[in-house]
Amino acid sequence: MVTLHDYGLVCAKKNFMHLGANLCSGPAPAKCLPCATGHYGAVKAAATSLGNWASSFAARRVVDRFIAVSHAVARHTGLTQGRAPYDVIPNFVPDDVEVLGPEDACLRGLPGSEFILFVGDLTRLKGIDVLLQAYASLERAPQLVLVGRRVADTPTEFPPNVLVFNMWPHSAIMHAWRRSLFGVLPSVGPEACATVIMEAMASGKAVVATDIGGMPDIVDHGETGLLVPSGDAQALANAMQTLLEDRALLARLEATSLAKVERLKAGAVVTRIEQVYR
Incomplete structure (x- = not known):
């Protein structure tokens, strides 16, 4: 096996x-x-x-x-x-992933008001360039928070309304998800199975993601988040703007995310794996 x-x-x-x-x-x-x-x-x-x-x-x-x-x-x-x-059978997150630990000092750098959150390597493969282009076209946008590792193709400069943090501990990232308005994962590469989306869902957050790789397996379009074509900055901006303006839709996506993430937790997924081995 x-x-x-x-x-x-x-x-x-x-x-x-x-x-x-x-x-x-x-x-x-x-x-x-x-x-x-x-x-x-x-x-x-x-x-x-x-x-x-x-x-x-x-x-x-x-x-x-x-x-x-x-x-x-x-x-x-x-x-x-x-x-x-x-x-x-997908990857999984711990059954208690949503239980928050003590707050890390790094969280003091987060905005005191609403913000959009991206978590992952700050690379073109993760869609950073597309995200910055889409974000620049938003109207009345809250701050964009990027948490991840800088790599060779990470942009050298970011707009003033974009906050960049490097390599936070996992516990701090979960706090950031809880405080965020919604998440975004605009990968242009075919993510095999993005656990970062599961963590956002476990925090009761909707995610705007690209319809490539394993992300359509996790994000139910219009139910737990929104899917857009990879590399399409305008489609990404439209989806983000929709969640900024339609708070009733955002609330519905949040509630559904919280309910559906149960199938992606260890208790449910490990049971499926054990059945294969029997």
Whole structure:
């Protein structure tokens, strides 16, 4: 039994993005080696790609059953076209994830009024550039709070109304979710199974996310949040503006998120995993 938490069965980089810019159409030596070289360098790319192909070939022949954490993982790794049995079972959050611990000093930097929250690496793959473009077009927008790790392609400058915090402890992030107005996860890459959305839902928050990867498995459009096309700044802005202006809709999404997150907690998900192993 093997659980696929990412696209590593077919992608040496594990993110299923060709040359870091576009969703991959599937593995092929002529594509994978140049793509991996841009990520790892020539020597490591060759070793990593060859090792990945060999392990994938072996896994498909010796593994009795796969568990994919989303339908996107099952589809992009070829499970849906293969012969190997598989199940789709998501990641999960702890049963008590919504229980808040002591407040960390870093929380003092949060706005005292409403704010929109993004949590994740501050990278183009997570849609930071698209988010900043969308946010700039909002009318009467509250502050935007970004909590995450700075990487090589993180923007060097941010607008005045955008607050950026680096690598907070998980307990502080959960406090931030509770205080936020709603969350946004505009990834342009196919997130395998974004637990950050589950944490927002457990905090009773709606999320605007992109309809790529495993996010449609978690976000029920119009029920627990809103889904928009990846890379579409205007669609993202429209969805965010909708939640800013339609507070009745926002309240309904919040209530549904809080109810539906129960199926994504450890108690429910682990039971499903145990059933597969029986």
